[in-house]
Amino acid sequence: MADLSAAYLGLSAALFAIGALGLIRRRNPLVMIMCVELMLNAVNLTFVTFGNMLNDAAGQAIVFFVLVVAAAEVVVGLGIIVALARRKPGLSADDMNVLRG
Amino acid sequence: MTSALLLAADPLYAQGVDLTALLITILKVVVAFAFLLVATMLMVWFERKLVSDMQNRIGPNRAGPWGILQTLADGTKLFFKEHINPIRAERRVYVLAPFLSFVPAFLLFCIVPVSGNWANGGDGTVELFGRTTYLQLADPPVGILFALAMSSIAVYGVMLAGWSSGSKYPLLGSVRASAQMVSYEAAMGLSVMAVVLVTGTVSTHGMVASQAGDGLFHVLPNWAVFTTLLVPFVIFVIAGTAELNRPPFDLVEAEQELVAGFNTEYSSIRFALFFLAEFMNTVTMSGIFVTLFLGGPSGPAPIGPAWLWGCIWFFLKTSAFLFMFVWFRATLPRFRYDQLMDLGWKLLIPLSLGWLLMLAAVQLSGQQNWNPVAVGAGVILMFLIGWSLLRSANAKARAVHLGEEVNA
Amino acid sequence: MAVNYVVFFICALICLLGATGVVFSRNPVHAALSLVATLFGIAVLFVQQSAHFLAAVQVIVYTGAIVVLILFVMMLLGVDQEEDIDEEPLLGVRAAGTIVATILLLGLLAVFFLQSNRSTLVTGERSVTAPLSVDASLDSTKGVAETAGPDNMATLGRLLFTRYVFAFEVTAALLTIAVVGAVVLARRPDRLQPVPDEPESMDDDFMAALESEAGH
CATH class of the missing domain: 1.20.5 (Single alpha-helices involved in coiled-coils or other helix-helix interfaces)
Known part of the structure; x- marks a missing residue:
């Protein structure tokens, strides 16, 4: 099991890096939210792996809270996107660079 | 991380997975697959016959005795129809969507205990080729949460079908259908929690085991429909009907409303897959109703092998729910979409949540010796x-x- | 234990392919479906590590609700138009992205694998010298392996409702606030004024419109 723990950690590091790459590169806000979810999932996997390695159930409890907070964040983020998209179609994160509107 | 943990308490895997266990599992999978397909076929026929009976006409009576092979004939016809792929359809998702609808319907059946040897305090196992096993495909540790997960996946099939068709009516139909399904999932989950609270376990085998005995005054069986005081049962049935897009909640695929909703642009095999998936979901959901609330295969076993009587009772109870579904179709008018959403969000969710809290209070009072x-x-x-x-x-x-x- | 390796390999492949699909898909809906694939892979990896409840919650909440919501917004707003990812208006974003991602990856791998006492990490022994002071009954150190299977949920539930109950209640409040915020954000403005291009009543305007039509 030891080898696999290291592999889990490597996988989550890779997922986190790919998520970060996507967050920087993509301009569609919805895809950016998805990249954030990807990073959060990588973190979840890390927590569960460490919980498994250290024989501590707190890892799973933390993942539970991360899940809930991610859900709340997506809800609010989508609300913002919907409110913004009503103003002008053709959504792009590059255009959302002023506080007004 | 052995297989014993993965498939939890099923004693078949208690000593690890060897060839016999593997073969028995494959046998169970094949039997479940075949059973589900045949049940779906018969369900389609049953619905047509019963609806026509309630409408004072005969219904299909040509293909086979009493028209039993009608579904087979329809399926064959559909297979040979021409594939029409709309030009504006998004190819890959268009092809994927029917399978996203079809596969969860099968997987949902895995956790339903079809029978078991509950007589004389048995623990629900049967002997198969020298190994004891449960008469259900799998008993995962999360039990009924697997069913909720599969109904969540079924939303994708509907949503992607409509979107990928590239035209207006399917898109509207699919958005409405998926909003409906997502809304009623919450009420379903809360009613399931009421049953979990009362039976004390999430595993379907454990649920059926705890409902196998005698309940109130030794007259009523210990079924969850009685121990949760009926309301979660009613809520779950209503929410399940809405989740399946069955009448009276079938606005999104009614011909008078949206042509055929999200499956307008589908033809031949893919349409057959959607159609089959809907009926398969109906059969499986009836099985889930029976498992959760009516004690699954529990029932008296006067003579002969107990597991056979378990199968018979399970079959009878499931047929009762299938009858109920067809009855709904024949009698009830359709809900308007806003009425539907009102019902789901403003009535069912608060009611099931409140009832869950009440049941928790009653359980606590039992422990603290209050009245x-x-x-x-x-x-x-x-x-x-x-x-x-x-x-x-x-x-x-x-x-x-x-x-x-x-x-x- | 060879099965474990095979399962991990397959799921890791699915996760990585899904992740690259999210980042490099032109079509946002394809990106969402790739995300679903990744989430499923991660759910299976959770099950492999005896976090059964979390796997179920991951499928129900993440794939069954969050990604469905994202797809809803895509379909309703029509942002499913393909983004032109070949062209990048801002200078240096691509290079910056690649550099940041590479540094992140190398940094994380370095933290995980370049320990002075490497055996501590990979054998899973606790690397703290003092035990955590825990209430014996709460016992989050009860362990994941001992509580696998049906007890996994019981342990998690006990933890959530005793040791972490404050965080639990705070997240409940957070969810309520998020729902209220979303309703406020997505509400149409100008609800109390009638829509200007619709007639106040169909009778007078209709007849007037008909007459004017007939007059033309």
């Missing part, structure tokens, strides 16, 4: 007071709002 009836009645009274206050506040706000609009 459970008084506690239950007190909680219900509190909820009624809160509900009436909320309604009067809503009515007042609406009057003020309308007054402003009229005066503005």
Whole structure:
């Protein structure tokens, strides 16, 4: 099991890096939210792996809270996107660079 | 991380997975697959026959005795129809969507215990080729949560079907259908939690085991429909019907409303897959109703092998629910979409949540030696007071709002 | 234990392919479906590590609700138009992205694998010298392996409702606030004024419109 723990950690590091790459590169806000979810999932996997390695159930409890907070964040983020998209179609994160509107 | 953990308490895997266990599992999978397909076929025929009976006509009676092979004939016809791929359809997702609808319907059946040897305090296992096993495909540690997960996946099939068709009616139909399914999943989950609270376990085998005995006054069986005091059962049935897009909640695929909703642009095999998936989901959901609330295969076993009687009782109870579904189709008018969403969000979710809290209070009172009836009645009274206050506040706000609009 | 390796390999492949699909898909809906694939892979990896409840919650909440919501917004707003990812208006974003991602990856791998006492990490022994002071009954150190299977949920539930109950209640409040915020954000403005291009009543305007039509 030891080898696999290291592999889990490597996988989550890779997922986190790919998520970060996507967050920087993509301009569609919805895809950016998805990249954030990807990073959060990588973190979840890390927590569960460490919980498994250290024989501590707190890892799973933390993942539970991360899940809930991610859900709340997506809800609010989508609300913002919907409110913004009503103003002008053709959504792009590059255009959302002023506080007004 | 052995397989024993993965498939939890099924004693077939207690000593690890060897060839016999693997073969028995494959046998179970094949039998379940075949059973589900045949059941779906018969369900389609049953619905057509029963609806026509209720409408005073004969129904299909040509293909086979009493028209039993009608579904087979329809399926064959559909297979040979021409594939029409709309030009504006998004190819890959268009092809994927029927399978996203079809596969969860199968997987949902895995956790339903079809039978078991519950007589004389048996633990529900049977002997197969020298190995004891449960008569269900799998008993995962998360049990009934797997069913909720599969119904969540079924939403994708509907949503992607409509979107990928590239035309207006399917898109509208699919968005409405998936909103409907997502809304009623919450009420379903809360009713399931009520059953989990009362039976004390999430695993379907454990649920059926705890409902196998005698309940109140040794007259009623210990079924969850009685121990949860009926309301979660009603809520789950209504929410399950809405989740399946069955009448009276079938606005999204009704011909009079949206042509055929999300499956307008599908033809031949893919349409057959959607059609089959819907009926397969119906059969499986009836099985889930029976497992959760009616004790699964529990029932008296007068003579002969107990597991056979378990199968018979399970079959009878499931048929009762299938009859109920067809009855709904034949008698009830359709819900309008806003009525549907109102029902789901404003009635079912608060009601199931409140009932869950009441059941938790009653359970606690049982542990603390309070009077459970008084506690239950007190909680219900509190909820009624809160509900009436909320309604009067809503009515007042609406009057003020309308007054402003009229005066503005 | 060879099965474990095979399962991990397959799921890791699915996760990585899904992740690259999210980042490099032109079509946002394809990106969402790739995300679903990744989430499923991660759910299976959770099950492999005896976090059964979390796997179920991951499928129900993440794939069954969050990604469905994202797809809803895509379909309703029509942002499913393909983004032109070949062209990048801002200078240096691509290079910056690649550099940041590479540094992140190398940094994380370095933290995980370049320990002075490497055996501590990979054998899973606790690397703290003092035990956590825990209430014996709460016992989050009860362990994941001992509580696998049906007890996994019981342990998690006990933890959530005793040791972490404050965080639990705070997240409940957070969810309520998020729902209220979303309703406020997505509400149409100008609800009390009538929509200007619709007639106040169909009778007078209709007849007037008909007459004017007939007059033309």
